[in-house]
Amino acid sequence: MELHEPELREVPVTAVLAALADDVRLQIVRALAEGGEYACGTFEFGVSKATRSHHLKVLREAGLTRTRVAGTSRYVRLRRDELDRLYPGLLHAVLAAPDRVA
């Protein structure tokens, strides 16, 4: 299984922003920001596992997360250091943003 995890420098800013511009993915990122690694199944945000898998792929290919394979599970974590280095302030600003339900 090839896990495509791009260099952050090769990802257009707009792709990073687009990855964050979705409710489900933002919830995932918020959860990831809390701690270390989470199994994919951890994220139950009212979507099917197909959809969840899709969102995790988007995050991964936008350079936001890294995935470690262990058995049948995959463990996901935020690439926070790299993100902070390349986009200082961005992650903090997004995470600190108030939760708006609409």
Added chain:
Amino acid sequence: MELHEPELREVPVTAVLAALADDVRLQIVRALAEGGEYACGTFEFGVSKATRSHHLKVLREAGLTRTRVAGTSRYVRLRRDELDRLYPGLLHAVLAAPDRVA
């Protein structure tokens, strides 16, 4: 002419991010970040004026810009102070991000 300019607090973060997650709009924001006010017609980024008008509307309704009407022209400016207050670091991070063409 009613110009819909929402309170920044009422705009979901995802809407702000989505507004920034487009090449044309990001170019507009970068241009606006340079100086003060610009007439809409200033922005020639290879799109028709209908499309330009659309993007400016998206930015305005995401709370990113303010528009002043003067005759047949409209002058647009970034709501930088408000943005920095509500999302400290976000604008800087986005503007400082390297221009990636591919």
Added chain:
DNA sequence: GAGCTTGTTCGATGAAAGTCGAACATGGGT
């Protein structure tokens, strides 16, 4: 007022994105 300029709005169109169920792949566990 006629004409020009500036900008918005109205369809229409084509592409991208979110969502799902079902099928598939893979690796335990018993």
Added chain:
DNA sequence: ACCCATGTTCGACTTTCATCGAACAAGCTC
């Protein structure tokens, strides 16, 4: 070996979005 659990991939469907030309609105200038 068989089953189960975890995820991914594959269509298919729907919604959203970027884009355009054309029509419209409003104001300036002569």
